[in-house]
Amino acid sequence: MNNKQLANVFTLIANLLEIKGEIIYKTLAYRKAAESLDTLGREASEYWKEGKLADIPGVGKAIAEKIDELLDTGKLEFLEKLKKEVPESLAGWLQVPSLGPKKVALIWKTLNITTLAELEAAAKEGRLRDLPGMGAKSETAILDGLASLARRSGRLPLGRAYPLAREIIRVLKGVKGVVAAEPAGSLRRMRSTIGDLDILVASKDSAAVMEAFVNLKGVERVLGKGDTKASIEFFDGVRAQLWVHPPQEFGTALQYATGSKDHNVQLRQIALDKGLSLSDHSFKKIKGGKEIFCATEEEVYKTLGLPWIPPELREGRGEVDAAKKDKLPKLIQVKDIKSNLHMHSTYSDGNLSMLDMAKAAMRRGLKVVAFTDHSVSLGVANGLSIERHKEQAAEIRKIQKQLGDEILILHGSEVEIKADGSLDYPDAFLASLDLVVASLHSSLRQPREKITERLLKVVRNPHVDIIGHPTGREFPDREGADLDMEVILQAAAESGVAMEINAHPSRLDLDDAYARRANELGVPISINTDAHSEEDYDMLHYGVAIGRRAWLEPGNVVNTWTAKKLTDWLKKRK
Numbered sequence: 001m002n003n004k005q006l007a008n009v010f011t012l013i014a015n016l017l018e019i020k021g022e023i024i025y026k027t028l029a030y031r032k033a034a035e036s037l038d039t040l041g042r043e044a045s046e047y048w049k050e051g052k053l054a055d056i057p058g059v060g061k062a063i064a065e066k067i068d069e070l071l072d073t074g075k076l077e078f079l080e081k082l083k084k085e086v087p088e089s090l091a092g093w094l095q096v097p098s099l100g101p102k103k104v105a106l107i108w109k110t111l112n113i114t115t116l117a118e119l120e121a122a123a124k125e126g127r128l129r130d131l132p133g134m135g136a137k138s139e140t141a142i143l144d145g146l147a148s149l150a151r152r153s154g155r156l157p158l159g160r161a162y163p164l165a166r167e168i169i170r171v172l173k174g175v176k177g178v179v180a181a182e183p184a185g186s187l188r189r190m191r192s193t194i195g196d197l198d199i200l201v202a203s204k205d206s207a208a209v210m211e212a213f214v215n216l217k218g219v220e221r222v223l224g225k226g227d228t229k230a231s232i233e234f235f236d237g238v239r240a241q242l243w244v245h246p247p248q249e250f251g252t253a254l255q256y257a258t259g260s261k262d263h264n265v266q267l268r269q270i271a272l273d274k275g276l277s278l279s280d281h282s283f284k285k286i287k288g289g290k291e292i293f294c295a296t297e298e299e300v301y302k303t304l305g306l307p308w309i310p311p312e313l314r315e316g317r318g319e320v321d322a323a324k325k326d327k328l329p330k331l332i333q334v335k336d337i338k339s340n341l342h343m344h345s346t347y348s349d350g351n352l353s354m355l356d357m358a359k360a361a362m363r364r365g366l367k368v369v370a371f372t373d374h375s376v377s378l379g380v381a382n383g384l385s386i387e388r389h390k391e392q393a394a395e396i397r398k399i400q401k402q403l404g405d406e407i408l409i410l411h412g413s414e415v416e417i418k419a420d421g422s423l424d425y426p427d428a429f430l431a432s433l434d435l436v437v438a439s440l441h442s443s444l445r446q447p448r449e450k451i452t453e454r455l456l457k458v459v460r461n462p463h464v465d466i467i468g469h470p471t472g473r474e475f476p477d478r479e480g481a482d483l484d485m486e487v488i489l490q491a492a493a494e495s496g497v498a499m500e501i502n503a504h505p506s507r508l509d510l511d512d513a514y515a516r517r518a519n520e521l522g523v524p525i526s527i528n529t530d531a532h533s534e535e536d537y538d539m540l541h542y543g544v545a546i547g548r549r550a551w552l553e554p555g556n557v558v559n560t561w562t563a564k565k566l567t568d569w570l571k572k573r574k
Contacts, residue, residue, distance in 0.1 A: 006037045013030045013082065016091055033063045048068065097141075160505075251296040312545060332552050347371070367407060410434035419446070496524070
């Protein structure tokens with residue numbers, strides 16, 4: 001079982017235990033383990049082989065024993081017994097807005113129904129309103145929640161959440177009296193997928209901000225509206241929440257709403273050690289109760305004796321200890337990127353000619369671009385034969401002469417990794433290219449061992465420079481290949497091949513956990529836009545955000561290197 005499958009098991013256990021009515025600390029332990037596994041940079045099976053399951057953050061002795069059983073047998077007796085007590089289908093009910101574990105248990109036990117279809121029928125027939133603690137309003141809320149769930153497609157990809165949040169913030173910043181407005185939560189931490197959108201505003205006049213928020217374009221329902229908090233749902237099922245704080249409290253509020261649970265717990269402990277309590281409103285001295293207000297996050301961290309910690313790092317994965325030791329990484333920024341080494345033109349499936357794409361890159365200050373049009377077997381993308389590649393190389397020489405020394409244009413290819421691990425072109429031709437990006441696009445559902453061996457063959461090929469979007473995932477509909485990433489990354493460290501963070505928001509692949517592990521092993525990282533149009537260059541910030549979440553500094557990323565350093569590296573690989 002891979003980490004995602006293990007995390008799903010422990011999330012299911014936590015949900016069923018909540019419905020059963022188990023004490024909260026037990027369910028929280030399973031949820032913490034699930035979250036840790038979901039963001040772990042190594043497969044749990046590697047820790048298992050080394051006898052070090054307890055080294056996984058959030059995994060104690062009891063959960064380590066359960067992971068051991070799952071990895072050894074593929075099943076968990078504890079879960080099988082639990083599913084006999086609480087029907088597994090009820091866990092899905094918890095996704096329905098307005099339905100908590102107590103209401104789920106009440107409806108199930110009273111009406112003896114276990115499916116969402118049965119729940120909807122019972123609500124429409126008026127059979128819920130007479131249950132203890134419920135009524136007609138509760139019944140209507142459940143029906144609304146079921147309709148909302150049908151509209152929603154799970155977590156929101158970052159590429160969809162980010163522009164929506166920026167538009168909301170643009171509107172709110174236009175409200176008179178607004179001093180500041182920022183996204184918060186997992187969006188500000190730039191996670192690959194987002195739940196609801198969290199927006200914070202600093203203003204002395206909350207009423208005007210609330211009115212603007214609930215009247216945003218595209219709002220279908222106002223889920224709640226108070227003096228300082230409101231919640232809305234758009235027509236497509238996306239939900240957003242707004243909190244308005246006085247300007248003097250904005251720093252503590254933004255910090256509180258941004259950090260992960262583990263990050264915030266650590267900060268609150270530091271505050272307690274200093275004789276302070278920390279809330280979203282202020283610091284408060286435990287003796288005397290005097291409040292300390294922070295208008296900015298920098299003031300919050302300074303009060304704790306820490307440097308400001310970038311939002312992307314606030315996951316409780318060692319950043320607080322690093323801050324204490326003044327060893328936070330100097331994170332990569334968009335301005336550090338000097339090259340784009342994975343992009344397409346009209347030679348394959350791009351929208352612009354190579355000349356137009358190169359000029360667009362120059363306008364953005366890039367010093368190197370590599371045209372990596374698709375290889376021949378990807379017919380759907382108009383893949384190039386060797387003869388067409390030779391034509392492209394001749395055109396690149398003409399464009400280079402026309403544009404001069406301001407930008408270096410490399411001739412490469414995004415080469416298809418075929419089902420047996422072979423590549424589209426012979427090694428002799430690959431060696432003639434300036435750069436080779438090898439990518440998985442097909443047969444992604446091969447068994448773990450087979451697809452891992454398939455990619456390993458390519459990682460070890462000395463003519464391959466970059467592994468493009470390594471798992472092949474696409475949000476929101478396609479999971480990545482079930483690769484043994486630890487084995488892949490170890491091999492990459494030995495061969496010196498670079499692993500890509502593909503900045504396209506539908507990919508963001510490698511993810512931050514694996515990119516951080518790759519960096520720990522000394523694997524070069526390449527952040528590319530996979531641009532097919534001029535507008536695609538502007539996706540770069542998504543890839544850089546994943547790099548920042550992976551603790552990457554500029555020197556860890558080949559795209560920050562000078563043209564000479566980059567070409568020297570490529571020549572050594574031939």
